[in-house]
Amino acid sequence: MTSKSPYRSFSALFLTTLLMLVAQGSLSTYLGLSLAQQNVDSVWIGAMMSCYYFGLVLGSKLGHKVIARVGHIRAFVASAAIVSACATSHVLTQQLEIWLVMRVIVGMGMMCQYMVLESWLNEQSESSQRGTVFAAYMITSYLGMIGGQIMLSQFPALGIAPLLIISMCYSLCIVPIALTTRIHPAPLQPAPLKILAFWKLVPQSLTAVTVAGMMAGSFYGLAPAYAASKGMTTEQVTLFMSTTILAGLLAQWPMGKISDRIPRGRILRFNAAALTILTLFIALLPLSGIGLIVATFFYGILAFTLYPIASAFANQNVEQNDRVALSATILLTFGLGASLGPLLASTLMQLIGPAMLYAFISCCAFSLFLRLLRVNYTQKQAKRMMEEQQNAQFKMGSGDLVSSPLAAALDPRVDQDVVTAQMRDDDFIATRQQVPAGYDEDIDFQAIEDDYDSLTNTYRTAKTPADS
Structure with missing residues (x-):
């Protein structure tokens, strides 16, 4: 304790x-x-x-x-x-x-x-x-x-x-x-991995976790080289990195409070859109000095809150007994994204230039934004269709006789012999006679025949006044 x-x-x-x-x-x-x-x-x-x-x-x-x-x-x-x-x-x-x-x-x-x-x-x-x-x-x-x-x-x-x-x-x-x-x-107990199952259950969260890993791995590994390419000294590079990390630290508590009040999926889409624009500006504009410090501060706020919000978003959509397996899946997904991101970003930086670090991050954020929009739209459409189907299943008929065989029986325009032939299933009776006694105790054939006789008598009683 x-x-x-x-x-x-x-x-x-x-x-x-x-x-x-x-x-x-x-x-x-x-x-x-x-x-x-x-x-x-x-x-x-x-x-x-x-x-x-x-x-x-x-x-x-x-x-x-x-x-x-x-x-x-x-x-x-x-x-x-x-x-x-x-x-x-x-x-x-x-x-x-x-x-x-x-x-x-x-x-x-x-x-x-x-x-x-x-x-x-x-x-x-x-x-x-x-x-x-x-x-x-x-x-x-x-x-x-x-x-x-x-x-x-x-x-x-x-x-x-x-x-x-x-x-x-x-x-x-x-x-x-x-x-x-x-x-x-x-001692720890190994947590089972259910990657495919969770990708179907919480696709928005795991997509955001993957992209957050790609961004984090690229930034921590390549941002010092990017800053050095801008002519920064070691002290300035460490200030650049410290400012970004400090922004992420300061943003954790208020962003957590905001995510408790606003749908987390909406926050993820906003972060992705804002990151797309911000990192594109960093890549294209000749920022330096205080301008670059301010830009990286806002980058830290947006990028370093993606992972905790996505993790909380995933946990709100799973049962309690699945959360250990979900945590293992999230960590693995983040690690795979962080392994892949630096390789892709460094290749682009080598081919085109240091600014491609933020251009790559901008592409990742834009892809995340599009993916979140698509999944969110698909989920809303599926939910709407399910609600429409449920509502259709519970629609009441206009009367008790609408779906009853008596509806045809009470219609004076219908011939009595035709109705009797349709109501009496000769094939069913023939099949019933071939089934051995006691073959299926769950089916009460006698009750079915009694109901049929009762329905036939009701038909004849109802039909007689119409014939007179």
């Missing part, structure tokens, strides 16, 4: 998260700036980020097995040690192929660490405090990423010093969680 103050109760996990994200936030920017300074092709920079997110996807499966086998703390310690060693290895070699392998391993280790922290917080926070706990976790994560950018700004020439500090943060994040006095959470 948690204490009255969730911040104090989970202080060790929050401190671990802060140190871990300081290292992660600065490492991605460091690699992008380092490769840009060496005039390495943009494709390699994009591949670095794609490999990281590909590692996250792989780690989502491996992490469950490791945590179930050795427990949360041991899994976290082992992952942090491996990630720390991979970060330091960038000092030892400039071989880009080896860097790609290291990024995959870092992604796998980071996913295992995320799973330890989030499953721990989710299990041991009380229901009345879970929202507060995870809000604090997200704020801590954003502050850690901003802190990583600030740390990196103190080393304009880059060098090996930032990598050493990054490695130190990855190592030190072990200490709070290793010394915590909290009870260890229960």
